[in-house]
Amino acid sequence: MACPFRCVFCNQQKISGHFKSPDFNEVTRTIRTYLNTFKAPNKQVEVGFFGGTFTGIPETIQEKYLETVQPFLQAGEIQGIRLSTRPDYIDKNILERLKHYGVTTIELGAQSLDDAVLKKSRRGHTAKQVEEAATQIKAAGFDLGLQMMIGLPGDTLEKSLATADKIIAWGASNTRIYPTLVIKDTVLHHWYKEGKYQPLSLDEAVNWSKSLLIKFENAGVQVIRMGLHPSEGLLNGEEWIAGPFHPSFRELVLTEIWYDLLTKHFDSQDKSFTAKQLNLEVSPKEINYAIGYSGKNRKMLQSFFREVRFYSNEKLDGREFRFHLT
CATH class of the missing domain: 3.30.300 (GMP Synthetase; Chain A, domain 3)
Known part of the structure; x- marks a missing residue:
């Protein structure tokens, strides 16, 4: 929901495995279903809103989604809310609203912090905008996550390592590393068919991620995920055209x-x-x-x-x- 751009790598429905956003009752049911499976005492549980540009959807809808979580927060059944958004959809008013509803972590889809890579990928924002958004998020007291992708058009290992250095320098407490895949019906799909884009091999993606993981570990930045979540469309090959997908990608890196x-x-x-x-x-x-x-x-x-x-x-x-x- 709400993303105004069509990045060259993105077909959000196929990547997420979902073709519609959940209604508010579904959010409540999903939270309750998962809470019933968590038996460990003193558990730390968060609700996450992902798969779109959360702060870009209408304010009333944002508030309704966040309101569904409030009873669980007030009862102490969950300890926080995290969400993902774009760096160009952050401002003071947005942050005040998220703070009011108990959001604790904001993840920005930075993808790369090299302007040439961002431009080729049609991200619609610059590295400077990511830095400005990150600064505002940290100053407002949120935990900051900065997600990155490797192997985007124009990317190199050196550029990805430089992106990691900036993620660390800008105060992110966590990150995600996603190797770029060629997904059906994306711009990259057309470029791949025309020979204009070649994704990383699996070995290359593993070796790049290995270097990045070590860098992040040494800096105390938690790597929440490596590799795209294996939705059914990826596992059966219907949506995944090419690129370094593996259902146990993190295990390969470690x-x-x-x-x-x-x-x-x-x-x-x-x-x-x-x-x-x-x-x-x-x-x-x-x-x-x-x-x-x-x-x-x-x-x-x-x-x-x-x-x-x-x-x-x-x-x-x-x-x-x-x-x-x-």
């Missing part, structure tokens, strides 16, 4: 980070270790990524050792690991 870490450590080891068993201890949260998607990292280590076994160790944090040989 696998590569662990691959680099383990290769760097064990490739330099004494090759006499090939007769020994490697016992590798990893944090429970990281063990699947350490083993790797489809066991990639286990297979790599098996080229160095007679046998490789992974164990969870709750005392380890992040990507720390311990090992011993037997």
Whole structure:
């Protein structure tokens, strides 16, 4: 809803998997349905409004959507509201209205912070407008999210890394990394058919995202998502024409980070270790990524050792690991 532009990559209905906006009763039912599935005590729950330009829809409709959430906020069943919008749809009055209704996080679809990439992608705004909106959002006391895309027309790894640097510098607490896909009936679809646009390969997208994730982690910026949500149209290939889509994209990226870490450590080891068993201890949260998607990292280590076994160790944090040989 409300987006006045047709970016070259966008067919919002096909990307989101929804062809109409939910009515107000549906919002209430959806919130109640999901709350009934959350059993953990002291949970932190947010309601999110995504899939359009929220602050661009008529004020009365914005307010009706936000009003549906108020009973859940007042009862303490949810702790915040987040929404997505465009940087050119932010001003003082908008922010005051969102604050009044308990919105806590505003995500801007920045996509790129390189003006040449933005122009080629027909975004309709500049990097300067993103910076101005981000400054207003932070000053008003909201958490700021800045979403980015990689592999847009004219993009390079260096430009994407520069975009990440600006996301960090402008105070975002969170981000999302979306590899650009060629979706059916978009401008990119036509350009792709005409040979005017070539998306990143899956390997390229994974490697770019790996560098970006490490940069964001080092700066304390949470990467909420990597890769487009796998709607039915993407999974069955009806809407996805080309580009680096994978339903486990984040797992591929984390696998590569662990691959680099383990290769760097064990490739330099004494090759006499090939007769020994490697016992590798990893944090429970990281063990699947350490083993790797489809066991990639286990297979790599098996080229160095007679046998490789992974164990969870709750005392380890992040990507720390311990090992011993037997």
